[in-house]
Amino acid sequence: MPLTSRVRGGALLGVAPFLAFTTIFLAVPTLVVVVGAFVDTGGRPTLANVAGLRQGYILDALLSTLELSLTTAVIGAVVGALLAYAVVTAAPDGMLRRSVSAVCGVLAQFGGVTLAFAFLATVGSQGFVTLYLFDHTGLAVPGDLLYGLRGLGLVYVYFQIPLMVIVFLPALDGVRVQWREATESLGGSTWQYWRHVAGPLLMPASLGSTLLLFANAFAAYATAAALVSQGSPILPLVVRATFTSEVVLGQANLGKAIALAMVVVVAVVMTGYAWLQRRTSRWVG
Amino acid sequence: MTPQRQGVAVRLEGLSRHYGAVRALDGLDLELAPGEMVALLGPSGCGKTTALRLLAGLEDADAGRDVVDGRDLTDVPVSKRDMGMVFQAYSLFPHMTARQNVAFGLRLRGRSSAEQRSRAGEMLELVGLSSQADRYAHQMSGGQQQRVALARALAIEPQVLLLDEPLSALDAKVRVQLRDEIRRIQLDVGATTLLVTHDQEEALAVADRVGVMRGGRLEQIAAPGEIYTSPATAFVAEFVGLTNRMDGVAADGVAQVMRARIPLLPGSVASGPVSVLVRPESVEVHTQRDGEAEVVAASFLGSLGRVRVRTADGAVLLAQVPTGGAGVLQVGDRVSLALRPVPALAVSRD
Numbered sequence: 001m002p003l004t005s006r007v008r009g010g011a012l013l014g015v016a017p018f019l020a021f022t023t024i025f026l027a028v029p030t031l032v033v034v035v036g037a038f039v040d041t042g043g044r045p046t047l048a049n050v051a052g053l054r055q056g057y058i059l060d061a062l063l064s065t066l067e068l069s070l071t072t073a074v075i076g077a078v079v080g081a082l083l084a085y086a087v088v089t090a091a092p093d094g095m096l097r098r099s100v101s102a103v104c105g106v107l108a109q110f111g112g113v114t115l116a117f118a119f120l121a122t123v124g125s126q127g128f129v130t131l132y133l134f135d136h137t138g139l140a141v142p143g144d145l146l147y148g149l150r151g152l153g154l155v156y157v158y159f160q161i162p163l164m165v166i167v168f169l170p171a172l173d174g175v176r177v178q179w180r181e182a183t184e185s186l187g188g189s190t191w192q193y194w195r196h197v198a199g200p201l202l203m204p205a206s207l208g209s210t211l212l213l214f215a216n217a218f219a220a221y222a223t224a225a226a227l228v229s230q231g232s233p234i235l236p237l238v239v240r241a242t243f244t245s246e247v248v249l250g251q252a253n254l255g256k257a258i259a260l261a262m263v264v265v266v267a268v269v270m271t272g273y274a275w276l277q278r279r280t281s282r283w284v285g
Numbered sequence: 286m287t288p289q290r291q292g293v294a295v296r297l298e299g300l301s302r303h304y305g306a307v308r309a310l311d312g313l314d315l316e317l318a319p320g321e322m323v324a325l326l327g328p329s330g331c332g333k334t335t336a337l338r339l340l341a342g343l344e345d346a347d348a349g350r351d352v353v354d355g356r357d358l359t360d361v362p363v364s365k366r367d368m369g370m371v372f373q374a375y376s377l378f379p380h381m382t383a384r385q386n387v388a389f390g391l392r393l394r395g396r397s398s399a400e401q402r403s404r405a406g407e408m409l410e411l412v413g414l415s416s417q418a419d420r421y422a423h424q425m426s427g428g429q430q431q432r433v434a435l436a437r438a439l440a441i442e443p444q445v446l447l448l449d450e451p452l453s454a455l456d457a458k459v460r461v462q463l464r465d466e467i468r469r470i471q472l473d474v475g476a477t478t479l480l481v482t483h484d485q486e487e488a489l490a491v492a493d494r495v496g497v498m499r500g501g502r503l504e505q506i507a508a509p510g511e512i513y514t515s516p517a518t519a520f521v522a523e524f525v526g527l528t529n530r531m532d533g534v535a536a537d538g539v540a541q542v543m544r545a546r547i548p549l550l551p552g553s554v555a556s557g558p559v560s561v562l563v564r565p566e567s568v569e570v571h572t573q574r575d576g577e578a579e580v581v582a583a584s585f586l587g588s589l590g591r592v593r594v595r596t597a598d599g600a601v602l603l604a605q606v607p608t609g610g611a612g613v614l615q616v617g618d619r620v621s622l623a624l625r626p627v628p629a630l631a632v633s634r635d
Binding site for chain 1 (some may be wrong): 341342343362363364365366367368369370372373375376378379380389390392393394434437438441447
């Protein structure tokens with residue numbers, strides 16, 4: 001067998017576990033969701049599930065999810081970008097860069113029940129910060145702080161900021177010092193450099209990163225599920241309710257329609273992210 | 286084309302710069318006449334780039350000052366210095382076309398769009414890239430990008446042009462083409478120019494004067510021919526061009542080396558045993574069956590050739606010969622040697 005064919009065969013063999021994994025846990029569930037959104041409980045084709053998306057509580061949850069995702073994405077993007085900038089302006093092999101990168105790598109993946117518990121133990125009604133503040137300053141942290149949209153926002157920002165640092169650092173690293181020096185030697189001020197050079201160059205990357213953060217929050221489930229047990233203020237929890245509710249049965253296919261709508265939103269956002277990333281990589285890096 | 290502003294005099298006085306314990310520049314004094322191109326040449330870490338960056342205002346000196354056209358610019362920020370700069374590579378703004386890059390300095394100065402466009406057009410024509418005006422950096426070759434960078438630096442009609450190893454990232458053929466072009470354009474516009482390079486051929490080919498630097502100081506500054514034929518120190522002789530160290534005995538301004546009497550350059554050790562720094566082209570090689578030396582290597586370099594010969598006492602000498610000679614001489618051939626009486630520098634034997 002020719003060498004190139006053997007190499008190609010070897011490469012296919014190497015990615016086979018990944019392909020199998022994504023097929024079983026991504027492609028098949030997506031297919032189940034897509035098909036399920038357009039059939040009724042008896043398996044007959046119907047548009048009723050999609051039409052059901054117009055129900056008030058679903059639209060409310062959609063708006064809340066969009067609001068939560070947008071807010072945490074913007075806060076995460078702004079704070080994360082500033083932190084990333086502080087990191088790139090520090091010594092390349094310095095302690096600050098190494099420690100921030102390592103911490104962000106961990107925190108960006110720190111979600112779900114663990115994160116929910118961390119916040120409960122900190123600023124929950126019996127959290128140590130809550131108790132400490134009350135004992136020493138008389139300040140009372142609202143008991144329901146973590147259990148509504150505001151609380152979810154607070155918790156989401158905790159992983160959005162490190163994620164922004166991780167995805168935005170390569171773009172900042174790609175900004176060459178010569179561009180700043182060239183601008184200055186041509187008579188430009190710092191403001192002019194940011195306005196005409198660094199700003200436009202970083203804009204696609206920062207918008208793209210914000211979109212990624214938006215998608216990250218929009219699709220987050222485990223943290224919200226661990227914190228919110230009463231009511232379903234956001235779409236992922238509405239989907240949960242359609243499958244687990246003991247009050248209203250037979251809603252599974254409506255849940256699939258909601259999930260499909262979420263897939264569409266995330267797909268649109270990620271397409272925008274990919275387009276902006278391509279645009280940035282042409283210029284920077 | 287709009288006439289360029291006349292070049293101005295530049296003077297660096299006692300410039301020093303330290304990075305921690307490292308002394309990058311150690312009291313550098315340097316003068317450039319109006320319209321002159323001076324090349325600073327030296328190995329990595331000799332301070333040449335630091336000198337250029339201090340003159341540009343991109344770094345602050347620990348001591349000393351830079352005076353341009355009689356005005357002390359030491360504390361003037363880079364954006365107010367009116368100097369055009371071409372960097373090693375990758376300095377074009379990647380989100381702007383070549384025309385927008387060239388016009389950028391004028392845009393920052395608030396010039397009208399029409400003026401920006403017309404001046405950018407002139408500059409791109411000057412560097413031979415009118416047809417590439419609407420291309421982005423990633424759509425141009427390295428040589429084209431450096432031409433655009435040069436056009437951008439010149440578009441603001443700078444008092445001084447600073448070239449920081451502008452050809453080092455280019456391949457050999459483009460480097461030679463572009464260096465000649467840079468010189469032509471510099472003569473055209475008459476801008477006083479400081480070129481920093483580690484490429485001796487580049488420095489010797491384009492500069493009015495070449496300053497050889499070592500350890501943050503100027504070892505010698507002179508016209509290219511003088512640097513080559515009359516090096517002031519062993520470092521200059523050995524950094525610029527190729528050199529043989531040959532044992533000899535000096536007396537009365539002459540060194541006796543092999544059977545030849547070599548006139549000594551000023552600054553040479555005047556008497557006693559010395560090492561004489563002899564250029565390869567001063568070593569004559571003749572095929573001779575019972576010659577005192579043996580060819581140990583021969584290389585063909587196009588218009589000329591070089592051979593290495595081992596003498597009876599074991600010393601290995603480099604000789605430059607016409608291409609025919611390098612082709613004819615084979616490893617193992619016996620040869621006789623002779624030295625041309627070309628003035629050379631004599632230094633103490635190590």
